[in-house]
Amino acid sequence: MPAVPEPYLQEIADGVHAHIQPDGTWCLSNAGVLVGPDAVTLVDTAATERRTRLLREAVASVTHRPVRTVVNTHHHGDHTHGNHLFAGRARLIGHDLCPPAVLEQGTLVKRLWPDVEWGEVPVTPPSITFSERMTLHLGELRVELHHAGPAHTDNDVVVWIPERRTLLAGDIVFNGGTPFVLWGSVSGTLAALDRLRALGARHVLPGHGPVGGPELFDRTERYLRWIQTLARDAADAGLTPLQAAREADLGEFADWTDPERVVGNLHRAFHELPGAAGRAGAEPGAPLDTRAAFLEMIEYNGGRPLTCLA
Ligand SMILES: [Zn+2]
Numbered sequence: 001m002p003a004v005p006e007p008y009l010q011e012i013a014d015g016v017h018a019h020i021q022p023d024g025t026w027c028l029s030n031a032g033v034l035v036g037p038d039a040v041t042l043v044d045t046a047a048t049e050r051r052t053r054l055l056r057e058a059v060a061s062v063t064h065r066p067v068r069t070v071v072n073t074h075h076h077g078d079h080t081h082g083n084h085l086f087a088g089r090a091r092l093i094g095h096d097l098c099p100p101a102v103l104e105q106g107t108l109v110k111r112l113w114p115d116v117e118w119g120e121v122p123v124t125p126p127s128i129t130f131s132e133r134m135t136l137h138l139g140e141l142r143v144e145l146h147h148a149g150p151a152h153t154d155n156d157v158v159v160w161i162p163e164r165r166t167l168l169a170g171d172i173v174f175n176g177g178t179p180f181v182l183w184g185s186v187s188g189t190l191a192a193l194d195r196l197r198a199l200g201a202r203h204v205l206p207g208h209g210p211v212g213g214p215e216l217f218d219r220t221e222r223y224l225r226w227i228q229t230l231a232r233d234a235a236d237a238g239l240t241p242l243q244a245a246r247e248a249d250l251g252e253f254a255d256w257t258d259p260e261r262v263v264g265n266l267h268r269a270f271h272e273l274p275g276a277a278g279r280a281g282a283e284p285g286a287p288l289d290t291r292a293a294f295l296e297m298i299e300y301n302g303g304r305p306l307t308c309l310a
Contacts, residue, residue: 036138045082049119052082073170094126150285175209182264185284231269
């Protein structure tokens with residue numbers, strides 16, 4: 001198992017910190033730490049108990065104010081497993097569709113990666129939800145929560161801080177890693193990227209990987225448009241998503257981590273194609289067999305299990 005660099009905290013803007021977990025691959029997600037006048041708002045937790053405790057220590061290194069609010073950008077375990085460590089003293093906020101997705105997912109990642117030391121990660125969904133928008137007031141600082149899906153999932157929330165021109169984008173964008181829309185939507189993510197770009201952010205905290213700027217939207221968009229074209233051509237040629245992925249040249253995206261996600265992304269793109277397999281083209285976020293797609297990602301990887309360094 002390769003050595004994994006320690007997580008680190010980076011101040012993006014006044015009172016807005018990013019907790020980055022290198023190297024940003026499977027389950028090594030980022031969190032946001034918003035320090036208000038009385039309390040801290042945390043954006044996402046971490047995948048394991050140990051990593052969530054490190055996150056809590058990182059918060060304590062910049063402020064002694066308590067964490068009173070946790071916002072989940074979506075239901076995936078690497079962003080929600082640590083919720084329980086804050087649940088007693090903090091309100092947990094997410095999109096309306098987040099709690100059912102957290103409950104349905106349960107401890108899926110523990111089954112996908114049984115060798116990881118997960119610790120105590122009881123399933124703890126958000127208890128306060130919203131459909132489109134919610135505003136938090138950290139003293140005089142306005143923090144807007146926007147529903148931006150279906151994109152990475154059907155319950156994506158981004159956190160926009162207009163006065164700091166800072167966007168916490170969750171897994172709608174990755175920096176250095178391959179985007180992943182198997183649980184969400186290709187076309188929905190493209191629509192979300194347009195809306196996020198229009199906010200005018202200077203700083204963008206991706207769900208995984210280092211802090212960047214609006215160029216992250218452009219790279220994600222280029223990849224997803226490439227996926228759509230690949231899916232259309234492959235469907236015309238009678239190929240399956242796995243066959244299309246195997247024949248594809250990743251080109252400018254070849255140096256991104258977790259390239260096997262191309263298979264899951266193609267499954268989603270095929271699902272949305274008008275006329276594919278006799279369908280009218282599925283709605284963004286419509287259910288599909290994610291388990292089968294995951295198994296094919298492993299097949300694409302030559303049968304090796306996907307690597308989780310959490
Ligand atoms: Zn995710």
